[in-house]
Amino acid sequence: MTQERPQRANERRKAVILGASGFIGVNLARALAERGFDLVCFARHASEHWPAESTIILGDLAAPPSQLLAAMEGSIVFHLASSARPTAATDMAVAEIEANLVSIVGLLEATKGVDCRWVFSSSGGTVYGQTDAAQISEEHANVPISSYGTVKLAIERYYSLYRVLHGVDSVIARISNPFGPHQSAAKGQGLIAALFDRIASRTPVNIWGDGENVRDYIYIDDVTGALILLGLGGRAGEIYNIGSGVGTSVIELVRKISAVLRVPAELAYVPARGVDVRRNVLDIRKIERELGWRPAHTLDEGVALTYRWRQSHSPTVRVRDSGQRLA
The missing domain is CATH 3.90.25.10 (UDP-galactose 4-epimerase, domain 1)
Known part of the structure; x- marks a missing residue:
C-alpha cells in the first residue's frame, strides 16, 4: 500500500485559526476567506466579524474538541490564542503558564502525528528584552523582562522541540505592534x-x-499578509520578524x-x-529576502x-x- 505524500505548505488551501476571535484572528479570518481558503475559526466565544462561510468550532485549548483535531488534518494552523498581556507583575505567572504554555504543549502532543503546518504568533518585542540595537534581527539574544515574553519564548522552544523529535512542521512569526x-x-x-x-x-x-x-x-493588513505568506512558503523551523x-x-x-x-x-x-x-x-530583512514581503x-x-x-x-x-x- 502506497502512503499518501504529505502536502507541501504551498499546496494547502485549508486553514484553522486558534484564537480567531481576537484582533489579529478576526482580520486574518477575513484575509484567508478573501483568498479562498477553507476556513475554521476556533475560540472560546464566537465573533460576529468572522466570515459567513467559515466553520465555527468553540471550545478551550486546554481540552480541545475532537472536531478541532480533525479539522487540523491537512491545514495551516495559525496559533494566535493568548490569554495574557505584557505586565511587570508575576502574581498571575502560574495561571499564564497553565493557560498558554501547558495547553499548547498538550495540543502539540495530541496532534504530533497530524499532517498540518503550524504558524505561531509570538512576540516581536517582549521575547528580546532590553537592547540598544537600532534594529533587532531574529538572531538577537532573547532576555525577556516579563512573564508574557518568557512564556512566548518557551512556546517557541516547544515548537522547535517537537520539530526535532516528531518532525512537526512549524514557523514562528515574531510580530511587532499591530494596529x-x-x-x-x-x-x-x-x-x-x-x-x-x-x-x-x-x-x-x-x-x-x-x-x-x-x-x-505595523498595520494589520500587512500582518495578515505576512502570516499567510509564512503559512504557504516560510521555511520550516525558522523564525521571522514581522514589523515595519x-x-x-x-x-x-x-x-x-x-x-x-x-x-x-x-x-x-x-x-x-x-x-x-x-x-x-525589528529588522525585517529575512522575510523580505526569502518571501519578498515588505509592509505596504x-x-x-x-x-x-x-x-x-x-x-x-x-x-x-x-x-x-x-x-x-x-x-
Whole structure:
C-alpha cells in the first residue's frame, strides 16, 4: 500500500485559526476567506466579524474538541490564542503558564502525528528584552523582562522541540505592534487603539517616563499578509520578524493621532517602569529576502485607514477606563 505524500505548505488551501476571535484572528479570518481558503475559526466565544462561510468550532485549548483535531488534518494552523498581556507583575505567572504554555504543549502532543503546518504568533518585542540595537534581527539574544515574553519564548522552544523529535512542521512569526480595524482599547489590544479613544474623548493620556520609548508599529493588513505568506512558503523551523522596520516614539505617535483627530492631547506624565523596554524596532530583512514581503502601508497611512474605519463603525466614542497601561 502506497502512503499518501504529505502536502507541501504551498499546496494547502485549508486553514484553522486558534484564537480567531481576537484582533489579529478576526482580520486574518477575513484575509484567508478573501483568498479562498477553507476556513475554521476556533475560540472560546464566537465573533460576529468572522466570515459567513467559515466553520465555527468553540471550545478551550486546554481540552480541545475532537472536531478541532480533525479539522487540523491537512491545514495551516495559525496559533494566535493568548490569554495574557505584557505586565511587570508575576502574581498571575502560574495561571499564564497553565493557560498558554501547558495547553499548547498538550495540543502539540495530541496532534504530533497530524499532517498540518503550524504558524505561531509570538512576540516581536517582549521575547528580546532590553537592547540598544537600532534594529533587532531574529538572531538577537532573547532576555525577556516579563512573564508574557518568557512564556512566548518557551512556546517557541516547544515548537522547535517537537520539530526535532516528531518532525512537526512549524514557523514562528515574531510580530511587532499591530494596529488597525477591530482593535479594542477596552480589551487592552494596543496603544494606538487606546490613544484614539483617549484623545477623541479628551481623556488624559498617561505617559510612562519621558515618552521617548520607541516602538515598531505595523498595520494589520500587512500582518495578515505576512502570516499567510509564512503559512504557504516560510521555511520550516525558522523564525521571522514581522514589523515595519521603522521606530516611532510614544510622543510622536500621540502627535500623529492628535493631528488626525484634530483634537489636542492632554498628557499626564507618570514615573517610568522597568517592564517597558526603551527601544524595539525589528529588522525585517529575512522575510523580505526569502518571501519578498515588505509592509505596504506606512504608519501615517495605517493611522489614516484606522481613523476612517473607526468613523464608519464607531462615530461616537465612549471610553471606559479599564486601568490599562497606555504609553
